[in-house]
Amino acid sequence: MDEQPRLMHSHTGVGMAGHPGLPQHMQEGTGGTDGDGRKQDIGDILQQIMTITDQSLDEAQARKHALNCHRMKPALFNVLCEIKEKTVLSIRGAQEEEPPDPQLMRLDNMLLAEGVSGPEKGGGSAAAAAAAAASGGAGADNSAEHSDYRAKLSQIRQIYHTELEKYEQACNEFTTHVMNLLREQSRTRPISPKEIERMVSIIHRKFSSIQMQLKQSTCEAVMILRSRFLDARRKRRNFNKQATEILNEYFYSHLSNPYPSEEAKEELAKKCAITVAQVSNWFGNKRIRYKKNIGKFQEEANMYAARTAVNAANASSHGSQANSPSTPNSAGGYPSPCYQSDRRIQ
């Protein structure tokens, strides 16, 4: 490749004796005044710089050495440094102080709050406690879930820290590498310390954007874990037998109007150790499911009817007859299972 330029300069030596390779118009003034000689020197050195990429490696090395030893080199180098300094400064002015990224701050805050980026033990338990508080503190048997949650959180945490460390290390390695390279090059081409500094900050910015992605995906993972842990549907537990019996008892003894008042709901909730909302859910589900398939619930209905009857008998035998359990079955609402079952049997 580039055979053409090579051919053009192929006859030029490295030696400083002549001025080979110079364009015709530059050679014209040779042998003139003292100023002409200096001009010639500069032209020579510039020409060599221009053609340095056209040389083979050995040739270039030799040329580099020659350039380094040239008496004009320091002066030229300084001029180039000055020019560069000016342009670099003008570039720097535009992008000086960047404000801290609000999104990054948000991510950092969240990771800290979730105990991913904070201190090892304290953060984790704090997050678990927060999760427990948010879950409504329903049952006492969620300690197993807590440990599960904590285990997964610490897994995320570990991955996060490993990756973060990896990126940091890579960043440092790359930075040192680039700095060494620039320092090495600064011996042959004008590189100011400021320029190196700027390069380092560019590298850091690049790596911190990668870190931000890591933080973002970590946040997402934590959110998913949290939602899984907190989503009641996923950790649904059937009510215990006693609670179900209390609810069923109320339902079948108020079959004509199975709509407990707010007070009744509260009392049922207390008795069953569940929330009022859960009582409402239960009655909503029960009503619709009973209505949809009364036949299926006949047996259950009869059982509870019999039980309330026994209770009533016991209560009356103990004294007051008036306050037997209210069974306003015959009114509106759903058909009475007893009568219906009688009808069915016949």
Next chain:
DNA sequence: TTCAATGATTGGTT
């Protein structure tokens, strides 16, 4: 593994 039972959620209605 399948499937009925069941607690919770969602969207619509009154």
Next chain:
DNA sequence: AACCAATCATTGAA
């Protein structure tokens, strides 16, 4: 706001 109806997602027995 309470309720209904349909649906989702899990549980637990077969």
